[in-house]
Amino acid sequence: MQVLPLRVLVLEDHLFQQTVAVNLLKKLGCQDVFSASNGTRALEVLQRVGPVDIVLCDLRMEGMDGLEFLQRVARVGLVGAVILSSSLCGDVRQAARQLVTLLGLPLLGDLGKPLNAEALNGLLHKHLNDPWVVPARLKPLELAEAGEVRSAMRRQQMETYFQPKINLLTGDVIGVEALTRWNHPTRGVVSPAVFMPAIESCGLLNE
Structure with missing residues (x-):
């Protein structure tokens, strides 16, 4: 096997x-x-x-x-x-x-x-x-370095999606969550797990 x-x-x-x-x-x-x-x-x-x-x-x-x-x-x-x-x-x-x-x-x-x-x-x-x-x-930090993330922010590759929270039993929308995603030109939509550690480590969180 x-x-x-x-x-x-x-x-x-x-x-x-x-x-x-x-x-x-x-x-x-x-x-x-x-x-x-x-x-x-x-x-x-x-x-x-x-x-x-x-x-x-x-x-x-x-x-x-x-x-x-x-x-x-x-x-x-x-x-x-x-x-x-x-x-x-x-x-x-x-x-x-x-x-x-x-x-x-x-x-x-x-x-x-x-x-x-x-x-x-x-x-x-x-x-x-x-x-x-x-x-x-x-480790997530090894996936995105500070310079790469700074460049992505400068090029406005970070996007916000508004995701409804849905009750699967009734189909009702019970809330909404704002999610930031990195729209990478070659990798597609990238999770915050990839870029948030780099953002936090180089002091870009507020920005």
């Missing part, structure tokens, strides 16, 4: 489906696989084990749901990329895919349920073959 140098977190509240996903990822060769039943527990896992390369993420669950979890980890660079796995209707999943992109998190795909081993394996290798992939253990 090929060993994939990937750390993967499975966020799934259904115990049987969580077990199936964990076992499938291990069978496909993932080096480290962790699991949690809701967003709060997933954050606790990440605090304990550190960043992961991929989160295989359900959307609807008791307590902190998948999207709220992704919003939180996007700010601090604890997740490298996202694979959605949900049984929600197509319209809701399409909205979720758009929100993940606005968060600046690379979206590898939306597999739905039940998981397909061949499709999942393809997404894992897609992530490994991406030239912009950064290993989970790499």
Whole structure:
């Protein structure tokens, strides 16, 4: 079996489906696989084990749901990329895919349920073959230097997105969050996890 140098977190509240996903990822060769039943527990896992390369993420669950979890980890660079796995209707999943992109998190795909081993394996290798992939253990500060960030600000590459916060059960908009993203000319939309440490370290936060 090929060993994939990937750390993967499975966020799934259904115990049987969580077990199936964990076992499938291990069978496909993932080096480290962790699991949690809701967003709060997933954050606790990440605090304990550190960043992961991929989160295989359900959307609807008791307590902190998948999207709220992704919003939180996007700010601090604890997740490298996202694979959605949900049984929600197509319209809701399409909205979720758009929100993940606005968060600046690379979206590898939306597999739905039940998981397909061949499709999942393809997404894992897609992530490994991406030239912009950064290993989970790499510190965010190493991704963007002060000069690069100053130049981006001078060229007005920093943009603000207004992201609605949606109740997945009712579809109601219950709030809004302002998110700054770096619209990089070659790398696309870049997460704050990449550039915020450099901004803070060189005193550009107010600017």
